[in-house]
Amino acid sequence: MNVADWIVLLGTIVGIAAYGVWRTRHVRSISTYLRGSASAGWGTIGLSVMATQASAITFLSIPGQGFESGIGFVQNYFGLPLALIIVCTVFLPMYRRLNVYTAYEFLGQRFDKKTRLLGAGLFLLQRGLAAGVTIYAPAIILSTVLGWRLDLVIVFTGLLVIVYTVTGGSEAVALTHKWQMTMISAGMVTALVVLLLRLPEGLGFTEAAHVAGALGKLQAVDFSLDPSRRYTVWTGVFGGLFLSLSYFGTDQSQVQRYIGGASLREGRLGLMFNAVLKIPMQFVILLIGALLFVFYQFTAHPVFFNQAEWRRYADDGRFAALELQHADALAQSQSAIRAWLQARTSDDATREARARATMVAANNRTAAVRAEARVALVAADPRTKTKDSDYVFITFILTQLPHGAIGLLVAVMFAAALQSKAAELAALGATTTIDFWRHFRPLAAADEGRNVRVARRFTAMWGLFAVAFALFAGFAENLIEAINILGSIFYGVLLGLFLVAFFLRRVGGSAVFFAALVAEGLVIVMYLSLNIGYLWYNIIGCAACVAFSVALQGVLPPRVRAHEDRAG
Amino acid sequence: MTRARRRDERVEAEPPDVPGFRTWRGIYLFVFGWFVLVVVMLTVFTGIFS
Numbered sequence: 001m002n003v004a005d006w007i008v009l010l011g012t013i014v015g016i017a018a019y020g021v022w023r024t025r026h027v028r029s030i031s032t033y034l035r036g037s038a039s040a041g042w043g044t045i046g047l048s049v050m051a052t053q054a055s056a057i058t059f060l061s062i063p064g065q066g067f068e069s070g071i072g073f074v075q076n077y078f079g080l081p082l083a084l085i086i087v088c089t090v091f092l093p094m095y096r097r098l099n100v101y102t103a104y105e106f107l108g109q110r111f112d113k114k115t116r117l118l119g120a121g122l123f124l125l126q127r128g129l130a131a132g133v134t135i136y137a138p139a140i141i142l143s144t145v146l147g148w149r150l151d152l153v154i155v156f157t158g159l160l161v162i163v164y165t166v167t168g169g170s171e172a173v174a175l176t177h178k179w180q181m182t183m184i185s186a187g188m189v190t191a192l193v194v195l196l197l198r199l200p201e202g203l204g205f206t207e208a209a210h211v212a213g214a215l216g217k218l219q220a221v222d223f224s225l226d227p228s229r230r231y232t233v234w235t236g237v238f239g240g241l242f243l244s245l246s247y248f249g250t251d252q253s254q255v256q257r258y259i260g261g262a263s264l265r266e267g268r269l270g271l272m273f274n275a276v277l278k279i280p281m282q283f284v285i286l287l288i289g290a291l292l293f294v295f296y297q298f299t300a301h302p303v304f305f306n307q308a309e310w311r312r313y314a315d316d317g318r319f320a321a322l323e324l325q326h327a328d329a330l331a332q333s334q335s336a337i338r339a340w341l342q343a344r345t346s347d348d349a350t351r352e353a354r355a356r357a358t359m360v361a362a363n364n365r366t367a368a369v370r371a372e373a374r375v376a377l378v379a380a381d382p383r384t385k386t387k388d389s390d391y392v393f394i395t396f397i398l399t400q401l402p403h404g405a406i407g408l409l410v411a412v413m414f415a416a417a418l419q420s421k422a423a424e425l426a427a428l429g430a431t432t433t434i435d436f437w438r439h440f441r442p443l444a445a446a447d448e449g450r451n452v453r454v455a456r457r458f459t460a461m462w463g464l465f466a467v468a469f470a471l472f473a474g475f476a477e478n479l480i481e482a483i484n485i486l487g488s489i490f491y492g493v494l495l496g497l498f499l500v501a502f503f504l505r506r507v508g509g510s511a512v513f514f515a516a517l518v519a520e521g522l523v524i525v526m527y528l529s530l531n532i533g534y535l536w537y538n539i540i541g542c543a544a545c546v547a548f549s550v551a552l553q554g555v556l557p558p559r560v561r562a563h564e565d566r567a568g
Numbered sequence: 569m570t571r572a573r574r575r576d577e578r579v580e581a582e583p584p585d586v587p588g589f590r591t592w593r594g595i596y597l598f599v600f601g602w603f604v605l606v607v608v609m610l611t612v613f614t615g616i617f618s
Contacts, residue, residue: 074610081603085596213617220610233607265584268592275599279606 001146001398005407012183012411013418017164020176024168030451033169034101034430035260044174045270048257048423050277051177053247055420056138056413057390059184062282064389066289067296070217072231074283079240081275083248088268090502091249095259096267101434103255103498110501111509113439118516119497120435123252126490127428131462132469134424138417139470142410144308145394151471157414158467161421166460169452170256170430173422180415187412188285190405191397195291198400200298203341208294210344211337214356215363217290220283242539246495253427292396297333297363303373305391310373313380322373329366336362421466429459489527492541493520499542500549507553515548 001009027033036048065073100106104123108116135158143150164172199208212218222232229235248254248271258267303326304310313319336359343355374386397409433455438445445451493516500512523541589595 078603078607081599085599088592088596209617216618218614218617220614221607265582268595269584269586272595272599276602279603283610 001406001410002403004404005410008404008407009411009414012408013414014160016176016179016183016415017160017418019179020164020172021167023175024164024172027168027171028449028452030448030455031101031260032171033452033455034426034434035256036170036174038260038262040174040261040266042261042266042269042273044178045258045261045266046273047181048174048177049248049254049270049274050281051181051419052253052257052423053278053420054181054184054416055134056142056417059188059285059413059416060138060141060394061390062285063289063292063393064391066217066286067293067392068289068389070212071220071283071286071290072222074220074279074286075222075231075233075236076240077279077282078233078236079238079242080244080248080278082237082241083244084271084275086245087249088271091255091498092258092267092271093264094502095255096264100259102252102431103250104252104431104435107497107501108435111512115497115509115513115516116435117439118513119250119494120431122490122494122520123250123431124428126487126494127251127253127424128462128465129469129486131421131424131428131466132472134421135417135466136470138413141390141394142413144306145391145398146410147308154467154470157417157421158463158470161418161425162460162463162467165422165425165429165463166456169455169459170260170426173426174257174260176422177419180419183408183415184412187408188288191393191401191409192284192288192291194401194405195288195295195396198299199291199295203294203298205291207341208291211294211297211341212290214340215293215360217293239539242495242542243491246491246538246542250494250498251427252431253423256427256430257423289393292392295396296392297330297337300327300330301395303370304377305388305395306385307391307395309377309384309388313377316380318376319373322369322376326366326369326373329362329369333359333362333366425459425463425466428462429455432458432462485527488537489523489541490520492523492538492543493545495538496542496545496549499546504546504550507549508556511553511556512545512549515552516545518548519544 032038037044062073095103095106098106098109100109102120104116104120107119135154139150139153139157142148143153164176168175196205196208199205203211209218222229223234224232225234226232258270261267261270302310303323310319336355340352340355340359343352346352374388377384377386394413397406401409433451437454437458438451444454496519497512497516500507500515519541522544523537526540527537583590584592584595586595589598
């Protein structure tokens with residue numbers, strides 16, 4: 001990175017944060033602080049919802065996913081538009097009607113205090129522990145590639161996001177989201193254009209897409225019913241619907257983005273904006289990855305993209321031999337691709353089929369050398385992380401983009417890290433203030449200024465906790481997966497609580513509270529005793545919570561039911 | 569029925585004020601139709617390039 005890159009990077013990242021602080025420095029109302037501006041339109045809400053979901057990992061890992069496994073991952077988002085329609089028709093009108101600050105307040109109004117605290121507690125436990133990861137995960141990649149100190153990257157991004165989120169709360173988050181998403185869109189379009197321009201002579205988008213397709217990178221949809229396949233239309237629609245519903249409907253970091261705003265209409269249109277644009281957006285990001293795959297068939301590239309890791313063994317003869325094998329396999333793959341492109345233009349189907357088979361075999365050889373490189377790394381150090389696809393896009397950015405654009409794309413990664421972190425901190429601060437502090441100090445609710453001050457302190461506290469946790473995470477990388485597992489263990493039961501609240505009117509607070517505890521216990525026991533994919537615990541937790549609630553409501557003593565009927 | 573409840577229901581029944589759409593149901597149907605169209609286009613894309 002040169003001076004121009006630094007100017008673009010710091011100018012955009014610090015500039016947007018400073019703009020957020022300056023515009024929201026006078027926020028004194030708890031409603032504006034926790035729900036954002038009462039005049040926010042659907043565009044601001046829609047971009048803010050989109051920004052909250054799009055973390056730095058979205059822009060670092062998803063192109064890598066397209067490069068490595070193709071674009072089938074897009075199917076994961078198929079349930080999202082359907083989930084957002086349900087949120088618009090059921091969740092959002094109820095949140096606005098009850099004029100709540102947090103989703104868990106609704107649980108309190110629908111059931112009772114203990115269920116509200118349980119819902120808020122599950123959210124804080126899950127999001128609070130994940131808070132450090134949203135800073136740490138992109139910081140480790142960016143610091144490795146750029147050669148910056150990891151702790152400085154974590155502290156810089158952490159303090160920057162704390163400053164503007166604590167100052168302006170939800171309003172600052174929404175304002176900065178708008179500009180961060182605009183910059184991210186500009187950056188991704190720039191990367192796509194440069195990528196297309198850098199494709200070799202005579203290879204336009206269509207030919208590149210045909211090469212990517214022939215090498216198995218462009219299977220966007222798979223209607224297979226085979227349960228062993230990871231991404232299919234069915235897992236996307238049903239699993240995706242379930243996950244999106246719990247994320248958009250019950251996770252305060254998303255709920256906070258759309259419960260404010262000028263009216264119900266603005267919130268609904270903001271969500272529909274996402275329902276329309278999310279799949280095409282993810283498709284384009286994955287397509288960038290698939291096109292990078294084609295680009296790197298014609299451009300020399302490292303056998304292992306995480307070069308900082310690879311260079312540790314630069315003097316080892318085995319590693320040098322692997323580099324030579326990779327360069328040789330790549331050269332063969334390149335000429336096989338050119339031969340296939342020529343054969344495609346001929347009318348000879350047999351020649352084309354033969355050329356295609358040669359090209360696929362050559363590509364498999366390149367992949368085999370890459371796999372061998374990973375095995376060699378693990379043999380040298382069993383703790384090595386062998387997933388290098390996260391480093392593909394950032395390597396392209398740093399080696400192929402012109403100066404200025406490099407700064408813009410690195411700024412995209414930082415902006416994405418900041419935007420998801422900001423929404424998370426604002427949600428953690430809001431839930432701690434409203435569902436815990438104010439709940440135990442009901443008289444303090446009247447003092448608006450004190451409420452804002454307390455909300456600021458809790459937001460700052462969560463921010464500092466996240467920074468400290470991210471610094472600690474550097475010593476235990478498996479923590480990231482552990483936290484994802486922890487999320488799946490709690491998310492399902494949380495969604496179960498809300499589904500009972502919305503759709504099972506006869507179930508009362510005691511039934512759902514104890515059902516949730518039993519369901520959570522069941523999920524934990526299953527996790528400790530079974531060996532199944534952790535995403536399944538989302539469905540198991542939710543189904544168990546709903547089923548146990550109905551069963552418990554049926555067997556509860558009449559005194560409890562009568563009491564709850566009166567309370568309701 | 570309380571006044572607040574009536575006001576809420578009136579707000580929810582308000583038209584979306586989006587050109588070409590008179591009801592929210594129309595908006596949801598459009599979004600669902602768009603989703604189906606995107607899946608169809610991705611299927612065609614897969615067919616052409618795979």
